[in-house]
Amino acid sequence: MTSVIRHPPAVLLPGTGSDEVFVRSVFAGPLAALGIPLIAVPPVPGAATAECFLAELDRLADRHGTLLVGGISFGAHLSAEWAVAHPGRCGGLLAALPAWNGEPGQAPASLAAKLSADFVAASGVAAALAQAEAGSPPWLAAELRRSWRRHGDGLADGLRAAATRPAPTPAELRGLSGPAGIGMCADDPIHPADVAREWAGALPRATVGETSLAALGADRESLGRATVLAYLRATTAS
Incomplete structure (x- = not known):
């Protein structure tokens, strides 16, 4: 009898000014190929957007237990912030296009x-x-x-809320023990590749997946595949 692998849902947050439609276009296909359910959280516009996203992650963790969390750009920051605060409820991280570490400064x-x-x-x-x-x-x-x-x-x-909110610091990221996939576009000046590499270097079990803005323009799933494949590599890393 073949056993069925049950994956925790992937709860993914959109970036600044973006929405769950873009998140689905990036991640739905790659996650479906692995049998991982996707919950793409819609944005709540306004100054309280971060707090609303974090509260939704709390609510979904209460409902589902362990979550695979992540997102794109600011969504990646917030999901990692939540994971740092709730390491026991986070089964892994899918962080696409992180934009800075710690205080944003001149990012x-x-x-x-x-x-x-x-x-x-x-x-x-x-x-x-x-x-x-x-x-x-x-x-x-x-x-x-x-x-x-x-x-x-x-x-x-x-x-403005996104632009001024600190991302997790490398020291905070080092406290996350679960597997993490970090997705980057090597030619993206807004989300520098060095930041993605810094995240991966700080996280104990992380690898980087790479694509390009040209590939993303032609195929939204190129970024999702890069991030999910990096996550899969991280799950098997020692």
């Missing part, structure tokens, strides 16, 4: 979020969206068009 993603927040506050979502779309490849422009409109009046406050 490119933090500066970009602050600039976008200022523009949204001064000119409105529609004007900020038009400016962002003009400088973005078509696939990213389409993502922003959908997700920024969903955030609406809460977009500026949400961007």
Whole structure:
């Protein structure tokens, strides 16, 4: 009789100004191939976005027990923050495109979020969206068009909240014993590859999976595959 492997659900959080639609487009296929259920958490726009995400992770852990947590960019930061606070409830980490360690300082993603927040506050979502779309490849422009409109009046406050929130420090990450997959785009200036490598170097059981922005534009799952494969390698590492 063949035994059935039961995986804990993967609870994944979107990045700043993004949404669960993008998370699914990145991770649903790679996780389904392994039989891992995906719970993609929708954003709650506004200044309390981080607290709402963390509360949802608490709620889902109460319901399901151990969770495989993760996310994209700011979602990766928050999931790792939750894991540091609840190591016994975290069965692993899927962190795609981490943007900084500890205090954001002059991290490119933090500066970009602050600039976008200022523009949204001064000119409105529609004007900020038009400016962002003009400088973005078509696939990213389409993502922003959908997700920024969903955030609406809460977009500026949400961007600022993300831009100023510390990520876990390397010392804090060293306290997580579960397997971790860190996904990066080697050519992404907003989410530097060195940050992904620093996360992987700090986590006791972590490997890095690499893709590119060009690959992500053509195939959203390229980032999910890179992150999930890195996680699988980490589960077998000594």
